[in-house]
Amino acid sequence: MKGNVYDHIFDTVKILFLLFIVAATLLPFINILAISLNDPMDTMKGGIGLLPRYFTWINYSDIFKNSIIIRATINSILRTAIAGLLHTFCTAMVAYTLTRSKFLLRIPIAMIYIFTMYIDGGLIPTFFLYRALGLVNSFHVYWIPGLTSAWNLLVIRTYIKGLPESLIESAQMEGANEFYIFMRIILPLSMPVLATIILFTAVWHWNYWWDTFIFNSSDLELTTLQYELMKKIQSANASFSGSSISDAFSMAKTQVGGSTVTPKSLRAAMTIIVSIPIIMVYPFLQRYFVHGLTIGGVKE
Amino acid sequence: MKKQLKIISMLTLLTIIVAGSLYARGDQDATAGGLKQYTIFLGRPAEDYPKEGTILGNWIEEKTGVRLKWEFPVGDLRQKVGLIIAGGDYPDLIDCRNENQALYDAGAFIPLDDLIEKYGVNAKKLYGKRIDMLRKDDGHIYWFPQLFPYGDKVQRTYESLGLYVQKRVLKEFGWPIPKNLNEAFDMLIEYCKRHPETDGNKTYAYTALTAGWREFALTNAPHVFSGHPNDGVADVDWVGGKWKVLPYWANEAAYKVYKLYNKIHLAGLYDTESFVMDYDQYLAKLASGSILAFCDQHWQFERVRNLLRDQEPKDRWWVGLPVVMEGYKENLEGPLDAQVSEGVGITVDCKDPVGAFKYLDFLLSEECQIAKQWGFQGTDFEIDENGLYYRTPEQIERWDDTKFIDYKFGQRYWIEICGWHHSSCYSDGKNAVSHRSQPAVFYARLKDTEKEVLDAYGKKTWYDFFNPPDMRRAKYFPLWTIKLPTGGVEDICLKRIEEIRRKYIPLLIMAEPGKYDAVWKEFLDVFNKIPDKEKLVAYYQKNLDDRVEMSGGY
Numbered sequence: 001m002k003g004n005v006y007d008h009i010f011d012t013v014k015i016l017f018l019l020f021i022v023a024a025t026l027l028p029f030i031n032i033l034a035i036s037l038n039d040p041m042d043t044m045k046g047g048i049g050l051l052p053r054y055f056t057w058i059n060y061s062d063i064f065k066n067s068i069i070i071r072a073t074i075n076s077i078l079r080t081a082i083a084g085l086l087h088t089f090c091t092a093m094v095a096y097t098l099t100r101s102k103f104l105l106r107i108p109i110a111m112i113y114i115f116t117m118y119i120d121g122g123l124i125p126t127f128f129l130y131r132a133l134g135l136v137n138s139f140h141v142y143w144i145p146g147l148t149s150a151w152n153l154l155v156i157r158t159y160i161k162g163l164p165e166s167l168i169e170s171a172q173m174e175g176a177n178e179f180y181i182f183m184r185i186i187l188p189l190s191m192p193v194l195a196t197i198i199l200f201t202a203v204w205h206w207n208y209w210w211d212t213f214i215f216n217s218s219d220l221e222l223t224t225l226q227y228e229l230m231k232k233i234q235s236a237n238a239s240f241s242g243s244s245i246s247d248a249f250s251m252a253k254t255q256v257g258g259s260t261v262t263p264k265s266l267r268a269a270m271t272i273i274v275s276i277p278i279i280m281v282y283p284f285l286q287r288y289f290v291h292g293l294t295i296g297g298v299k300e
Numbered sequence: 301m302k303k304q305l306k307i308i309s310m311l312t313l314l315t316i317i318v319a320g321s322l323y324a325r326g327d328q329d330a331t332a333g334g335l336k337q338y339t340i341f342l343g344r345p346a347e348d349y350p351k352e353g354t355i356l357g358n359w360i361e362e363k364t365g366v367r368l369k370w371e372f373p374v375g376d377l378r379q380k381v382g383l384i385i386a387g388g389d390y391p392d393l394i395d396c397r398n399e400n401q402a403l404y405d406a407g408a409f410i411p412l413d414d415l416i417e418k419y420g421v422n423a424k425k426l427y428g429k430r431i432d433m434l435r436k437d438d439g440h441i442y443w444f445p446q447l448f449p450y451g452d453k454v455q456r457t458y459e460s461l462g463l464y465v466q467k468r469v470l471k472e473f474g475w476p477i478p479k480n481l482n483e484a485f486d487m488l489i490e491y492c493k494r495h496p497e498t499d500g501n502k503t504y505a506y507t508a509l510t511a512g513w514r515e516f517a518l519t520n521a522p523h524v525f526s527g528h529p530n531d532g533v534a535d536v537d538w539v540g541g542k543w544k545v546l547p548y549w550a551n552e553a554a555y556k557v558y559k560l561y562n563k564i565h566l567a568g569l570y571d572t573e574s575f576v577m578d579y580d581q582y583l584a585k586l587a588s589g590s591i592l593a594f595c596d597q598h599w600q601f602e603r604v605r606n607l608l609r610d611q612e613p614k615d616r617w618w619v620g621l622p623v624v625m626e627g628y629k630e631n632l633e634g635p636l637d638a639q640v641s642e643g644v645g646i647t648v649d650c651k652d653p654v655g656a657f658k659y660l661d662f663l664l665s666e667e668c669q670i671a672k673q674w675g676f677q678g679t680d681f682e683i684d685e686n687g688l689y690y691r692t693p694e695q696i697e698r699w700d701d702t703k704f705i706d707y708k709f710g711q712r713y714w715i716e717i718c719g720w721h722h723s724s725c726y727s728d729g730k731n732a733v734s735h736r737s738q739p740a741v742f743y744a745r746l747k748d749t750e751k752e753v754l755d756a757y758g759k760k761t762w763y764d765f766f767n768p769p770d771m772r773r774a775k776y777f778p779l780w781t782i783k784l785p786t787g788g789v790e791d792i793c794l795k796r797i798e799e800i801r802r803k804y805i806p807l808l809i810m811a812e813p814g815k816y817d818a819v820w821k822e823f824l825d826v827f828n829k830i831p832d833k834e835k836l837v838a839y840y841q842k843n844l845d846d847r848v849e850m851s852g853g854y
Contacts, residue, residue: 041607046584068348123379124386131387213375214383218339220348230374234345262603264580 029275036060036268040261043268059269062261068220069228076206076225077277079142084202088194091148095156096182113150123214130215139222141215142205152197159193160186195288203278229270236263335367338656339391340644341384343399346372346712354710356671363668366659368393370713378402390647392656395443395717397642401783404442409645411440415657422664426450426720432850433640443645444660447719449636454769455732456723457742457761461530461597462632464618467753469592471615475756477765480626481525485560488592492569498590505569506561507591509600511579517596518574519801521561522554524595527624529634529769532780533794534840536773543776543848545840549797550827555820556625558808562816565809575806589616614749622766633766635774636721641781644717663718666727672714673722673734675699681735689731690740699735700745775854776847782840790839793832800826 030050035043036059038052063069098106121129127136135141163186171181187194209226216222349357349370361367371391373380381399384390385406396403403409416423416431426448427434434441463484469491470476478484488505495503509517516532526548528535535546535553548554564570571591574582585591586604598605598620608617624630646656662668674681674689680699681691691699699705706712720726722734732738742761746754759765784791804823811819848854 041603044583044604044607045587046581066347067351124382127383127386210375213380217374217380218371227374231345231347231372234374235347235372237345 032268032271035265036272038265040265043265044262059261059265060273063229063232063266063269063273066228066232068223069225071221072223072225072228075139075142075222079139079224080202080205083143083146083205084198086143087147087149087152087201088198091152091197092156092160092187092190092194093182094148095153096160096186098153098157099160100178113148113153117150127214136215137219137222138216141211142224145211146201146205152201156190156193156197159190163189191288195285199281199285202281206278207274226274229274233263233266233270236261236266335361335365336652336655337367337369338393338650338652338659339369339371340393340395341371341373341391342395342644342713342716343373343377343381343397344716345374346370347707348372349713350707350710354708354713355675356710356714359671359676360662360668360714364659364662366655368713384408390649392647392650392652393644393660394647395446395642395644398783400443400642400645403645404436408647409442410648410650410653411442412444412646412657413441415654416441419654419658420661422661422666425666426664430638430851432852433638433847435850443643444664444718445638445640445643446716447721448638448640449721449774450724450726450733451729452771452774453725453729454636454723455725455737456633456763457737457739458598459620459762459766460633461524461595462620462766463525463593463595463623464601464620465593466589466591466616466618467749468613468615470619470753470756475753477621477757478623481557481560481623482626484593484621484623485564489564489567489569491592492567499588501588501590503569503590503592504571505567505592506564507571507574507582507585507594508561509577509579509582509594509596510575511577511582514579514600515802517594517600518805519798521557521595522548522551524632525557525623525625525628526553527628527630527632529632529773529777530597530780531634531778533782534779534837536776536779536844538770538772541854543773543844545779545837545844547833547837549801550824553625553628558805559816560625561809562811565811566813570809572810593618609747609749614747617749619753620762620765630767631770633763633769634777635769635771636723637778637781638721639781641783660718663714666720669720669733670726672711672719675709684740687728687730688740689735689738691735691744693744696741696744775851776844779840779844782843784836784839789832790836793830793836796830797827797833797836800830 027050031048034050034052035048037055037057038048039054039056040059042054094109097103098110100106120126130136130141130145135144167185167189168181171185176184207226209224209230212222212224212227213230217227349368353361357368377396377399381396381402384394384396385402385408390408394403394408412420423444424431430448431441434443434445436442463481465484465488469488472491472494473487476487478487485505492503492505497503508521509515520530520532523531523535526535535548535551536543537546538544539546561570565572571585573585577585583601583604586594586601587607589608601618605617608614622630622632624632644660646653646660650656675695677683680695681689682695683689720733722732723737724733725731726733735741739761754760754762757765784794800823804819804826807819808816808823
C-alpha cells in the first residue's frame with residue numbers, strides 16, 4: 001500500500017464501514033437460519049440468536065412432505081428460467097431499437113412504455129384482458145405478460161446509449177445488418193447490464209406468487225413454489241389464530257420435540273428455501289458484472 | 301451466424317418446453333368412480349385437499365356419492381372475492397366468510413327456501429323455529445351458517461375470556477378470587493414486589509396484545525371489565541325491557557379501567573413494550589413466563605398456555621378469572637352464538653342445485669356432525685353404558701395430533717361447513733357436539749397442574765368459574781357479527797373512533813402521576829368532535845332489533 005497516512009485512515013474507515021454493512025445484512029439471515037432449524041415451540045419463547053437451541057429438521061420436513069411441492073418447484077424453475085432469459089432478450093431488443101435515431105416511432109413508443117409505469121388498468125380489467133387472451137389457467141401467464149417492462153427497458157437503453165456509436169457505424173460499413181449488430185456487438189458489450197437484469201427478473205419471478213393466486217389458483221398442476229409456501233403459511237396462521245370454532249383444545253402436544261409447526265418457524269424455513277437457489281445463481285452471473293470491454297475498440 | 305442459430309434454436313427449445321409443460325397435463329375434471337363432483341371455494345386458508353383422500357372425506361363420499369373439488373384463498377380474501385364476482389364463474393358451492401355479503405349483493409347465491417321445504421330434512425331439524433334468523437333482508441335464505449346452536453342447552457368446559465392470572469400468583473395468595481379489578485391489581489403489584497425477577501427477566505404485572513386487528517385485547521377492556529360477554533363493538537344492556545346498544549368508547553368504565561392500568565404503570569410494572577409488539581413477540585413474551593396477568597380471549601394464546609403447562613415449574617400458565625370492576629356485575633359468558641352473517645351457499649352457476657342441496661343437508665345431519673366432531677365409534681371414541689361418549693387414552697392421543705386431525709382425518713375441511721355449535725348437545729341431550737365440551741374428555745385430558753387449581757377452587761371446569769350466561773341474549777348475540785356497509789358513514793366513523801382510541805389509550809395508561817384526568821379530558825375533546833357517532837350506534841341498534849325480531853321478538 002503506497003500513499004500517505006490519510007489514505008491508510010481512509011482505507012481503514014472504508015473497510016470497517018463495509019464490514020458493518022456485511023454484518024448488518026448477514027446477521028439477520030443467520031438468525032433466520034437458526035430459527036428455521038430450531039424447535040418451533042422453543043422458538044416461541046424468543047431469544048434465538050445465531051445458533052439453534054434445539055436442533056430439528058421438522059420445519060423443513062413439514063414443508064416438503066407435500067407431493068405437490070415437487071411439481072411447484074419445477075414450475076417455479078421453469079418460469080424463472082424462461083421468463084428471466086426471454087424477458088431480458090426481448091427487452092434488450094426493444095431497447096436497442098429505441099436507441100436508433102433512424103427509427104421514426106422511437107419517441108411515441110418510448111412514451112407508451114413510460115405511460116405504463118405510472119398507470120395500469122387495475123386488477124379486474126387486467127383479469128378480463130388475460131382471460132380474453134386465454135392466459136387464465138395456463139402456464140403462459142407466467143412469462144408472456146412480462147415479456148418486456150418499461151423500467152428495465154430504460155435501464156438497458158441508457159446503457160446501450162453509452163456504447164460508442166462508432167462501433168455500430170463501422171460494423172454497418174462492413175455490411176452488417178441490424179440484427180447482426182445487435183447479436184454480435186450490442187449484446188456482448190451490454191453483458192453487465194443484461195446480467196443485472198436477468199438476476200433481478202429471476203429473483204422477481206422466483207418470489208412472485210400473486211399471478212398464480214389470481215389467474216391459476218384453480219389448477220393445481222400450475223402452482224408455483226412460492227404460492228404453495230404462501231398457502232402453507234396462511235393455513236398455519238389460520239389454525240394458529242383460530243376462530244370461535246378452531247379447536248384450541250386439541251392443539252398438539254407441546255413439549256420440546258413435539259411436532260407443532262408455528263407460522264414463525266415456517267416463515268423462517270421458507271425464507272431459507274426460497275433464498276438458496278437465488279444465492280446459488282449469483283456467482284454464475286458475477287463475472288458479467290465487470291465492465292464491458294469497450295476500451296480500445298475505438299480511437300476517439 | 302452460427303451463434304444466431306444457437307440462440308434461435310435455444311429459444312425454440314424453450315418454447316417447446318413451455319408448450320410441453322402445458323399439454324402434459326391430464327384432463328382435470330374427470331369424475332372419479334361415478335361420483336358427482338362439485339367445486340367449492342372456502343374462504344379459509346388450508347392446505348390442498350390430500351390426493352389420497354381423508355378418513356372423514358371418504359366416508360362422506362361414500363354416504364353421498366359426491367366428491368368436492370376444493371379451492372382455498374391465499375392472500376387477500378377480499379381481492380379474491382372481487383375477482384370471483386368480476387369473473388362471474390362461481391364454483392358450485394361457496395363460503396367466503398365475512399365477504400359473503402359482497403357475493404350476495406352480486407347475486408351469486410340462489411335462495412334455498414323451496415329446497416329446504418322439499419328436501420331439507422336435517423336443516424329443519426337443526427334450525428327449527430329459529431330458521432327465520434337465517435333470512436336476509438329480502439326474506440330469503442341464501443346460506444347455512446358455519447355453526448348454529450342445536451336446542452338451548454349450553455355445555456362448555458372452557459372459559460371464553462376474562463382476566464388471566466398466573467397460577468403461581470394465585471397459589472402464593474392462597475387461591476383467592478379477587479372481588480374486583482382493583483383488588484386483583486393490588487395483588488399483582490404485591491407479587492411483583494416479592495418476586496421482581498422471573499428467570500432473570502423482570503416480572504411484569506400486566507401486558508396487553510395490541511397487534512393489528514387483535515388489538516381488541518386492549519381496546520375492549522372497558523367492555524370486558526364492566527362484565528359484558530363478548531359483543532365486541534359495544535356494550536349491550538337490558539334497559540327498560542329491551543336490549544340497548546351502549547358504546548363503551550369513552551364511558552365511565554373506560555375511564556376507570558385505563559386508570560387502573562395507569563396505576564400498574566405508575567408502579568413501573570406495566571409492560572410498555574406491548575404497545576409496539578407484534579403477535580409473535582407477544583406470544584414470546586408470554587412464553588417467557590414473566591407476565592403475571594393480562595386480558596384476552598383464550599384462543600389467542602392457547603398454545604403458549606399449553607406450552608407452559610407442560611414445562612417446569614408448572615405454575616407459569618394463566619387461569620381465567622371472573623374479575624370485573626367494582627360496581628359492575630360479572631356476566632362474561634354469553635349464550636351460544638349463531639354466526640348467521642357467514643356460511644356456505646349454492647351459487648347460480650351450479651348446474652345441479654338439488655344435488656348440491658342434498659349434499660349440504662347431509663352435512664347438517666346429526667350423523668355427519670358426530671363423524672366430524674368425534675370420528676367413528678371404535679377407532680375414535682367409545683360409548684359407555686349410560687350412552688355417554690368418551691375417548692380412551694390412545695384415542696385422546698390420536699386426537700391430540702392436530703396434523704393428523706386436519707389432514708389425515710380431514711376434519712379441517714368440513715368443520716366449518718354446516719356445523720352444529722360445538723357447545724350444544726346432540727339430540728340425546730347429554731353428549732356435547734364437540735369432544736372439547738364433553739366432561740369425560742375434559743377430565744381425561746386434565747394435567748395434574750390443572751387439577752391442583754380446580755381442586756383448590758372446588759370447581760369442576762374452567763367454565764364453572766363464571767356466572768351462567770343470560771340466555772335472553774340469545775335473541776341477538778353476538779353484536780360483532782353485524783357488518784357495517786363498507787365505506788358508509790358508520791364505517792368511516794368507527795374507523796376514526798378506533799384511530800383516536802388507538803392513540804389515546806396508551807397515553808392514558810402511561811400518563812404521569814396526577815396527569816391522568818388531563819389526558820382523559822384531551823381525549824374527550826378530540827373524541828367528541830367525531831361526527832356521525834349517533835348514526836353508528838343507531839345502525840347497530842336497528843340491526844340488533846331486527847335480529848331480535850327474527851328470533852321471535854321480546
